[in-house]
Structure formats: C-alpha cells, structure tokens
Amino acid sequence: MDCKKINANLLLTMAILAALWPVPTVHAQPWLVRGTVTDASTGQPLPAATVQLAGTYSGTIANDEGEYSLKVQQLPATLTVSYIGYVSQERVLTAPAERIDFALTPVPFLLDPIVVTAETSAEGIMRQVIRRKQEWRPSLASYQAQAYARRVLENEEGIVSIGELASEIYWERERGLREVVKSRRVTQNLDAQEAYISAFAGFANFYDDDIPFIGHTLIGPTHPDALKHYHFDLIGQRYLDDKVVFDISVEPKNKLQAAFVGRVSVLDEDFALLEVELAPSRASMTSAVPLPLIEHMDFAYQQQFRGFAGGVRLPVDYRASMAVKISMVGLHFPAIKYDVVTRLSDYQVNVDMPDSLYASEEVLQVDSLAVAQDSSFARLADKVPLSAREQAAYATIDSTMQFENAFQPTGFLARLLVKEQADETEERTEQATEKTGVRVEPSRWGSVNLKPALRYDRVGGAHLGLEGSRGLGGGLETGAATGYNVGLKRWSYRGRVGWQRTAGKVALEYGRGPVPRIPSDSYFPLLNSGQFLLGLDDYFDYYWNERLRARLHLALPSQVGLAVGFNHEEHSSLQETTSFSLLNRDWRPRSNPAIEEGRLRSVEAGFEWGEPYQPFGITANRRVAVGVEHSSAGLGSDFSFTRLRLALDGHFKTFLKRRVTPNALDVRLVAGYSIGDVPVQRFGSLEASMGFFSPFGAFRTVRGHPYEGEHYAALYWEHNFKTTPFELLGLWDWAMRGAGLVVHGASGRTWIDAERRAKLGYDPRYEGSFRHEVGVSLMLYHLLRLDFTRRLDRPGWGVGVSLVRFDFGGNVTVRM
Structure with missing residues (x-):
C-alpha cells in the first residue's frame, strides 16, 4: 500500500473533522x-x-x-x-x-447657559419629536416581546402581597393585543388559581397619542395636538455618552385640563423620547376620584424607550406607583400603596403573528401546561431582581395573612363592616370546602330570595309584609308577596310567574291591595313612609286595586325594547285611617280623594330605547320611552279613554370632555295626553319635592304631593360644572373634597278641563299656567347637594337636599 496515499487520506479526514468540530471558544449553554x-x-x-x-x-x-x-x-x-x-x-x-x-461615571452637567433658538426651544424640540413619530409609527405593523410584571401591595406596616407574571406579548395593528401567560408566582395569601391579571393591566405606552387613566384617556406628550394642550419648557441638558439629552418640563396650558405634569427626556439629533417621569395633573385627580371616601390619592409613572430597526421606538419598561388614603368621619383605613414594574425585552418587530392567537376574542390567554410545569417560577431566570424587602415578604407572608386584616378600618363606623367581612370569610371557607370535595347540599328552599315589605301611609297605616322570588330553571321564575295593612285591617297579596329568554320575557301577575293613585318615577313607598312618620304630607293618594296583568317584553338589538300587555282591574275608593306621626301628634293629614270606581280593562303598548330610568338623578339617563294605553266598552271596561305618555332623557358632555366625569348638561322632558274620560286614577303628574328631598326630575319650589292632570308637560334641566369653579378659584383642597356647583331649572304645567275639575270632588294640585324655576346647587363631598331654587313666575323659594350625579351605564329594560 502506498504510504503517501494513506497519509494524504488521513490528513484530509482530519481536516474535515476539524472543520466540523464545534469551536471551543463559543459557550452554547445559556x-x-x-x-x-x-x-x-x-x-x-x-x-x-x-x-x-x-x-x-x-x-x-x-x-x-x-x-x-x-x-x-x-x-x-x-x-x-x-x-x-x-x-x-x-x-x-x-x-x-x-x-x-x-x-x-457621571457626565458633568453643562455649566454654560442654554442657548435657545426656534429649533432648540422646548416647543421646537417637541415639534420634532412629534414629526419623527409620525414618520416611523406607520411602519410599525406588529411586534412580539417577552414581558415580566411584578405588583406589590403595601400598607403602613409593610408589604401585604406580591404577584409576578411572565408572559409573551403579541401586538398587531389590525387585530390588536394578545398575551399568553407562561409563568406565575404569588405570595401565599393570594390564590394562584384565581383570575390572572395581565402584565399589561394598567400598562401605558407614553409614546401613544392617548394615555389610559382610570377609565378614560389623557392626551399624551407626543399627541399630534400636544403643543395646543401642553406648555413645554427646557429645564436642562444631560449627556448619554457623547449625545445631548434635553430635559423638558410638561404642564397643561389650561389648569382645568385633565392632563399630565412632569418631565420628558429627548435625545438630540434623533429627537426621540428616552424617558418620561409624569403624573396626572390636579385637575385629572379631582375628576377621576368622585368618591367621598378618598382623602388623598397620588399616581406617578416612569418609562424608558429604546430604538429598533427603522427608527421605531418602543418601551422597555413601565413603572407605576399609587398611594391612596381612604378616610371619612368615623371610618379610617390604613394607607394603601401599590407599585408596578413591568419589563419588556426580546422584541421582534414587524413579524407575522400566529393566527391561532386571534381565533379567540380573549386578550389574555393562559398556557396552563406551561404554568403548571413552572411552579417554582424558574422559567424566567433574568427577571428584575427582588429587593431585600420583597424577598423577606415571600419568606414570611403565609395564607393566614388576609387582606381584611391588613387593611382593618378604625372608627365608630368600622363596626358596620364586621358582618360583611365575616360573610366573605364564610364564603371563602365554603369555597375551600368545595375544593376538598366535601359538599353540603343546599336545602330545598335555599334559592328563595326573601325580604321584608314594610311601609307606612295615611290609608293603609302600617303595612307589615314579606316578599320573595325563586328561579325554577329554564328561565322560569316565580314571585309572591303578602302583607297586612293595619289601618285597613285587610291583607294584600301579589303573585307573579315569568319566563325569561334572551329575546325577552313573558309575565303574568295577580294582585290585590292598596296602590298609589298616581305612580312616581322618582319616589318609592318606603321613602314616603319616612316623610309621613315625621308629620309631613303623604306624597301619594291610594285606592284598592284587584288586578290581573299579562305582559310580553321583547328585547331587540341596539338597546331597543318593545312591550305589549293586557290589564283587568277592579277599582274601589279608600279613606285615610291614621294620622299618627312621631313629631306632630295634633297633625291631620289631607283627605284621600275618592276615585271613579269600576272595572277597568285596557291594552297597552310601549317602546323604549336606552338604559332604564334611574331615579333621584344619581346616574345619567339616556333614554326614550313612549307608551299608550287604551280602554273601552268593547274590552268590557267601565271606562273609555286613550292616554299617551312620553319621556325623553339626555346627558350631554359640554366642557373638559377628557375628564373622567366632564361637565355635562342633563335634560328630562315628560309629557302626556289623554283622549276621552280618563279616570283620576289614570291622571298624569309632574313630580314635586318630597319634604326637603329635591331630586332632579321634580319641581324644587313645591313640596308635598305632585301636580296632576289629564294632560301634562315639563322640561327639567341642570348643568353640572362639577369641581371646576373651585379649581378656577384655586381652592384645590375643596375640589379634592368634592365641592362643586350645579345650575338647574324647570318649566311645566298640567291641564284639567274646568268642567271636569268642578266634578272631581277634591281639590287637586293644579295651576292654570306654566310654572318656571331656576336655581343653584352646592355639591359636598361628591355625595350630597344643597339645592337653592327661585320660582320665576311668582314669588317663591325652595331649599332642599339631593344626591350628586354619577355617570354610570345600564342595561335596557322595558317598563309599563
């Protein structure tokens, strides 16, 4: 064999192996x-x-x-x-x-004075930042990143709980955000199986145009219109290596504007945000915390940004802190501190997103298998390190350290919360029992909802009763009520059965007992009971009604509801039976007027759009309701009439619309018209104040009982300036305590034919002309209002108390 040939082959083989052998200087193990x-x-x-x-x-x-x-x-x-x-x-x-x-090594601050030109002024710099953003933002179609989030809750004594989350973030311009949780760790007093909180819960990208804050948005410092809303001032320069960083203060131009205050840092030449340190303005806080219990609340935000391919700037962290003090007379809670730190890394920009993530509408998704396999939270090795306090909290907090103990209130009102906390503890105990597999079957009547039915008036006297309801499954529900009217010495009964489906419901009801002659949208019998017990006018009149009613309600899209119904009623008059009051033993209430007795059979139809009407003006109403009722001899009725009813409610934002609760105008229009001989028990009415309680939707310069008539029309309005007037005066402490101003007014009248009025047999509250009034209300503690109202058509004043309005939504229902 040729040795030279063998050596050549051996050298070739060794060269190939050497080329394929891993380079020893590369460490492949992370x-x-x-x-x-x-x-x-x-x-x-x-x-x-x-x-x-x-x-x-x-x-x-x-x-x-x-x-x-x-x-x-x-x-x-x-x-x-x-x-x-x-x-x-x-x-x-x-x-x-x-x-x-x-x-x-620190870079020395510039000692030379800052030379400000059109381009280097704060406004010029921010104009460039906004322009550059408008250039690169359209190129950002998607990104993927790894997220780590930690939330720490503290009281005055130390850390109460910690929760950590590791997840994958996916964002696409057209389809939005998706998050997949991969790992989770919490202190032992938190239930790891409860609903997951997203790493992006409460997260804000301060490079966005609009920044979320407590249910609404504030204009961001790089919004296209930011220069119209913010005053920017160059307050210093620093270096990042050899590049200048401009420090620019941020303040809203209008002190009433809900916006941010603080500082942004901009990298010269690139004109890109490097860092923000911002907090909501005082105007943001006064409108964002419309609760009487909030004594003090602070928010602070910090965020850093880094550059990516194509000039794209994305956040690499998000740090937020909140401190709140809840306190009022007789009730004080320990101070609450809540800190959040979120880190974003391993960005992949403008990559394809997995279609499987968008098969569901759920933004937050949990990889249960990955979470279960990482019970020690070791998957994410390079999380932001825990501080020494946080490490100690993990070691010492156990399952016995409950939140109600960490935030135990003090004060004489704190005792009222003891029962509620005990009920919650009992519920948690029951849930824990269920997890162990030990179950106690509920009693046969365990699902019955029972509550007392109590009232007091001049006709029925004391009504002592009980009412309840029970679901039977499949959408079926039953209800019943009974009570004894001490003054009348007669029992009242009511029974109802209904069938509820997504498209609507069918209901059948039978009842007998005393009922108000003219129902109210604003008041309920129990509230009237308090007024009557104090020796004030009984707001309602009453008659005996034995009735059978059938209803069909249809719920249509776009918050539209339709209803039809049939009424069979037997009406008879009642007389007052009692005059007892706590404060005035010699007082005699007004007589209860006689009605037109007989059998009333009628058909009804109704249309409603929007939310159900909420009384007292506590929440904003946005609705349209139209109803018609017809009764005739052809239906076997002793009465022949047709009556129409209309109610329009609107809530319109006027000023400072970016606030959580902006200034707003509320209007309510009610009207009714009848044809034929409508009985007095079907008259329409215009609400009056009940004693010193003067809510929206009632005339505030008249008290006792309502106006009534065959026809009626009224317009109620009020403009709520919220805390704005006190902010303009610089009274920020008052504004934070909920001091505000409301301007209000009303106009309306009822009509009764003169010949008909002469035959009524009683003197109704009636005026033959329009009534006009206007007034102002002082808001206190975001809760109460003192109403001062002047009558315009003739001399008269009204002073009353009502409740502050909150703008909450609701679901559509149909009422007849």
Whole structure:
C-alpha cells in the first residue's frame, strides 16, 4: 500500500473533522449574569439602568437597589449598560461569569447657559419629536416581546402581597393585543388559581397619542395636538455618552385640563423620547376620584424607550406607583400603596403573528401546561431582581395573612363592616370546602330570595309584609308577596310567574291591595313612609286595586325594547285611617280623594330605547320611552279613554370632555295626553319635592304631593360644572373634597278641563299656567347637594337636599 496515499487520506479526514468540530471558544449553554449598576463617584445605585446584550433586543432593567440579572445565550457577548447623565459601559464576555458589576461615571452637567433658538426651544424640540413619530409609527405593523410584571401591595406596616407574571406579548395593528401567560408566582395569601391579571393591566405606552387613566384617556406628550394642550419648557441638558439629552418640563396650558405634569427626556439629533417621569395633573385627580371616601390619592409613572430597526421606538419598561388614603368621619383605613414594574425585552418587530392567537376574542390567554410545569417560577431566570424587602415578604407572608386584616378600618363606623367581612370569610371557607370535595347540599328552599315589605301611609297605616322570588330553571321564575295593612285591617297579596329568554320575557301577575293613585318615577313607598312618620304630607293618594296583568317584553338589538300587555282591574275608593306621626301628634293629614270606581280593562303598548330610568338623578339617563294605553266598552271596561305618555332623557358632555366625569348638561322632558274620560286614577303628574328631598326630575319650589292632570308637560334641566369653579378659584383642597356647583331649572304645567275639575270632588294640585324655576346647587363631598331654587313666575323659594350625579351605564329594560 502506498504510504503517501494513506497519509494524504488521513490528513484530509482530519481536516474535515476539524472543520466540523464545534469551536471551543463559543459557550452554547445559556447562563445567568447578575450584578449591580452604581454611580462610580458615590456608590449609590442607579435604579432602572438598562442592561443590554449588544447586537440583540434582549435586555433588562435594574431594580431600585441597582441590581440586575440577565440571561446570556452564547459567547462571546457584549453587555452594554446605560443611564442618562452617565457614560455608558461595555463589557465583552469571552468566558462564563456569574457576576459583573458596573460603576458608571457621571457626565458633568453643562455649566454654560442654554442657548435657545426656534429649533432648540422646548416647543421646537417637541415639534420634532412629534414629526419623527409620525414618520416611523406607520411602519410599525406588529411586534412580539417577552414581558415580566411584578405588583406589590403595601400598607403602613409593610408589604401585604406580591404577584409576578411572565408572559409573551403579541401586538398587531389590525387585530390588536394578545398575551399568553407562561409563568406565575404569588405570595401565599393570594390564590394562584384565581383570575390572572395581565402584565399589561394598567400598562401605558407614553409614546401613544392617548394615555389610559382610570377609565378614560389623557392626551399624551407626543399627541399630534400636544403643543395646543401642553406648555413645554427646557429645564436642562444631560449627556448619554457623547449625545445631548434635553430635559423638558410638561404642564397643561389650561389648569382645568385633565392632563399630565412632569418631565420628558429627548435625545438630540434623533429627537426621540428616552424617558418620561409624569403624573396626572390636579385637575385629572379631582375628576377621576368622585368618591367621598378618598382623602388623598397620588399616581406617578416612569418609562424608558429604546430604538429598533427603522427608527421605531418602543418601551422597555413601565413603572407605576399609587398611594391612596381612604378616610371619612368615623371610618379610617390604613394607607394603601401599590407599585408596578413591568419589563419588556426580546422584541421582534414587524413579524407575522400566529393566527391561532386571534381565533379567540380573549386578550389574555393562559398556557396552563406551561404554568403548571413552572411552579417554582424558574422559567424566567433574568427577571428584575427582588429587593431585600420583597424577598423577606415571600419568606414570611403565609395564607393566614388576609387582606381584611391588613387593611382593618378604625372608627365608630368600622363596626358596620364586621358582618360583611365575616360573610366573605364564610364564603371563602365554603369555597375551600368545595375544593376538598366535601359538599353540603343546599336545602330545598335555599334559592328563595326573601325580604321584608314594610311601609307606612295615611290609608293603609302600617303595612307589615314579606316578599320573595325563586328561579325554577329554564328561565322560569316565580314571585309572591303578602302583607297586612293595619289601618285597613285587610291583607294584600301579589303573585307573579315569568319566563325569561334572551329575546325577552313573558309575565303574568295577580294582585290585590292598596296602590298609589298616581305612580312616581322618582319616589318609592318606603321613602314616603319616612316623610309621613315625621308629620309631613303623604306624597301619594291610594285606592284598592284587584288586578290581573299579562305582559310580553321583547328585547331587540341596539338597546331597543318593545312591550305589549293586557290589564283587568277592579277599582274601589279608600279613606285615610291614621294620622299618627312621631313629631306632630295634633297633625291631620289631607283627605284621600275618592276615585271613579269600576272595572277597568285596557291594552297597552310601549317602546323604549336606552338604559332604564334611574331615579333621584344619581346616574345619567339616556333614554326614550313612549307608551299608550287604551280602554273601552268593547274590552268590557267601565271606562273609555286613550292616554299617551312620553319621556325623553339626555346627558350631554359640554366642557373638559377628557375628564373622567366632564361637565355635562342633563335634560328630562315628560309629557302626556289623554283622549276621552280618563279616570283620576289614570291622571298624569309632574313630580314635586318630597319634604326637603329635591331630586332632579321634580319641581324644587313645591313640596308635598305632585301636580296632576289629564294632560301634562315639563322640561327639567341642570348643568353640572362639577369641581371646576373651585379649581378656577384655586381652592384645590375643596375640589379634592368634592365641592362643586350645579345650575338647574324647570318649566311645566298640567291641564284639567274646568268642567271636569268642578266634578272631581277634591281639590287637586293644579295651576292654570306654566310654572318656571331656576336655581343653584352646592355639591359636598361628591355625595350630597344643597339645592337653592327661585320660582320665576311668582314669588317663591325652595331649599332642599339631593344626591350628586354619577355617570354610570345600564342595561335596557322595558317598563309599563
């Protein structure tokens, strides 16, 4: 054999193996690098310093103690640490290292005065930031990132709970956000099986045009119209390596504008946001916290941004803190502090999103298998390190440390909360019992909802009763009520059965007993009972009604409801039976008028759009309701008439529309018209104040009982300026305490034919002309109103109390 040939083949084989053999200098096994980032001159930690793997989108931020941890995939690798006002540092890693500390050298502040030109003024700089954003934002079609979020809840004594989350974030311009939870860890007093909180819950990207804040949005500092709303001022310059960073203060131009205050940092030449430190303005807080219990509340936000391909700027973190003090006379809670830190890393920009994520409308999705496999929360090795306090909290907080104990109220009203807390504890105990598999079957009547039915008036006297309802399954529901009228010495009964489906419901009801002659949209019998017991006028008149009613309700799209019904009623008059009051023993109430007795059979139809009417003006009403009732001899009725009813309610935002509760105008129009001989028990009415209670939708300069007539029409309006007048006067403490101003008015009248009025047999509340009034209300503690009203058509004043309005939504229902 030729030795030279053998040697040549051997050398060729060795060369091929050498070429295929892994390079020994590359470390393929990922490992964790930990360390601190500090100021080289003082040794102080640099919170939120960014640590980046050069050439990648993988990085992290330091915690408040300057500690960081970052996973390195392979060698060689370069770590870059940066912090505004300091010289960035780089460390090249050629071998695994478990700890690398960075001490950054401060860059001296510029001592020369800042030369301001049109381009270097704060407004000019922000104009460039907005222009650059409008250039790169359209190119951002999608991104994917790894998210880590930590939420820490504290009271005055220390940490109460901690929750951590690791998830994958997917965002696409057309289809929106999706989040997949991969790992979760909580302190032992939190139930890990309860609903997950998104890493993006409450998250805000301060590069967006509109920034979410407590249920609404505030205009962001890079909004296209930001220069119209904000005053920007150049307050300093710093360096990031050899580039200038402009520090610019942010304040709303209008002190009543719900907006942000604070500072933004802009990188020169790139004209890009590097960092924001912002808080809601005082005007934002006064409108965002319309609750009498909130004594003090603070929010603060911090965020950093980094550049990506194509000039895209995306957030790498989000840090938010909230401090709130809940207190009122007789009730004080410990101060609450809530901190959130979110880190975003490993961005992939403008990549295709998995279609499977968008098969469901659910934004937050949980990878249950991944969560179960990572019970120790080890999947995300390079999370933002826990502080020493947070590590101690994980070690010491156990399942016995419940929230009701951590935030136990004090004060004489605190005792009222004891029962509610005991009920919640009992419920948790029952849930824990269910998890162990031990179940106690409910009693046969366990689903019956029972409650007392109590009232007091001049006709029935004391009504002592009980009412209840029970679901039978399949949409069937029954209800019944009974009670004894002490003054009349007669029993009242009511029974109802209904069948509820998505498209509507059918209901059949039978009842007998005393009922108000003219029903009210604003008041209920129990409220009237208090007025009558105090020796004030009984708001209602009454008659005996034995009735059978059938109803069909249809719920249509777009909050539209239709209803039809049939009434069979037997009417008879009643007389007053009692005059007892607590404060005036010699007082005699007005007589209860006789009605037109007989059998009334009628058919009804109704249309309603919008939410159901909410009385007292507590919430905004947006609705249209139309109803018609017809009775004739052809139906076997002793009465022949047709009556029409109309109610329009509107709520219109007027000023400061970006606030949670902006200034608003509320209007209510009610009208009714009848044809034929409508009996007095079917008259229409215009509401009056009930004693000193003067809610919206009632005339505030008349008290006792309502106006009535065959026809009626009235317009009620009020404009709620909220806390704005006190803010304009600089009385911010008053504004935060809920002091505000409302201007209101009303006009209306009823009509009764003169010949008909002469035959009524009683003197109704009636005026033959329009009544006009206007007034002003002082809001107190976001809860109560003092109403001062002047009558315009003749001399007269009214002073009353009502409730402050809250703008909450509702579901559509149909009432007849």
